[in-house]
Amino acid sequence: MAIKPTLANYYPEVIPGTGVVNLVGGIPYPVESISRFSKIPGEYLIALVSFGIATDTRVDFYTNADGGLKELDAQSFACYHLDSDDDVFISARSTLTLRLLSTANIANFPIRYAVKVIKPSVIEKLVYGIPLGNADTSINNMFSLGNRVLSGDVPVIKPILIKHREIARTITAAAGTQQIGETITVPKNRYVVLDEIAVDGYEAGVTDNFIVVDRDLDDEYVKLNCYAMPPFVYNTVGGTWTPDIPLSYSMKIGIPAIDKLTVYLENGSPVADWRIRYKYSVYVLTIPDKLRWGIGLTPSEESIATSGDLHNKVKAGLV
Secondary structure, three states: OOOOHHHOOOOOEEEEEEEEEEEOOOOOEEEEEEEOOOOOOOOOEEEEEEEEEOOOOOEEEEEEEOOEEEEEEEEHHHOOOOOOOEEEEEEEOOEEEEEEEEOOOEEEEEEEEEEEEEOOOHHHHHHHOOOOOHHHHHHHHHHOHHHHHHOOOOOOOOOOEEEEEEEEEEEEEOOEEEEOOOOEEOOOOEEEEEEEEEEOOOOOOOOOEEEEEEEOOEEEEEEEEHHHOOEOEEEEEOOEEEEOOOOOOOEEEEEEEOOEEEEEEEEOOOEEEEEEEEEEEEEEOOHHHHHHHOOOOOHHHHHHHHHOOHHHHHHHOOO
């Protein structure tokens, strides 16, 4: 399922994607092509922040960004296998493409990746070299942001954590749709972030089981093929699972919600003692968060925002 940066609402978001693809020798395979996500150049920034891939001496993985070729150039055999992720940061203002290239025909080749969607503040535009508009220049001058970047005085905005929870389940079921845990309903003046997921995956021949995440009003906000996700098992051979010790690496993501969040298994094949765990965090929904995300303020919140100049500070990237 292709990533759609335009659906991101609560920046920054880290949106995961997966592919289980059939490669033809000598022909590049377009895993993902993200473009035209900014009506105004530099309005949004996206970045490939991690990937996991099956290791094979015949397969290369590469990324082009904003016309730059092979910003990432990785022979899969030298990468981590599916039980871990390679962390990177390949940013793009206009176009990001992910490609696989094999020297031979390969069926059901798994890959996963995570793309961060950022609506850059003025200070972030300065850091990433994005040209400033007139309004940006005014904010830059107001807070001397260019000098702050040069002096290394760039703030790191940390959310206020309320709790961090894990849901873990073992499922035996016929083909169908299984909700994993209860729907996470977000309390007032809070938001949640789905932080990570790990599943039983990479089982030989089973490529029709998916994790689906509904976020607020966005059904199927992401749909992930379990075959490409961090597995509880590795080196599976038809009918024989080799336990992974420790019990698996989780796929790190970052999907915020302000209303509700639900995780499903959509299994095309029956599952027996199938395992999943996911973690999410609950944070305070602050006035700067509401300003960043276009959420309306109450009169008392607007008074606080005005007295603290929070509208301009949020645009600057200082809070």
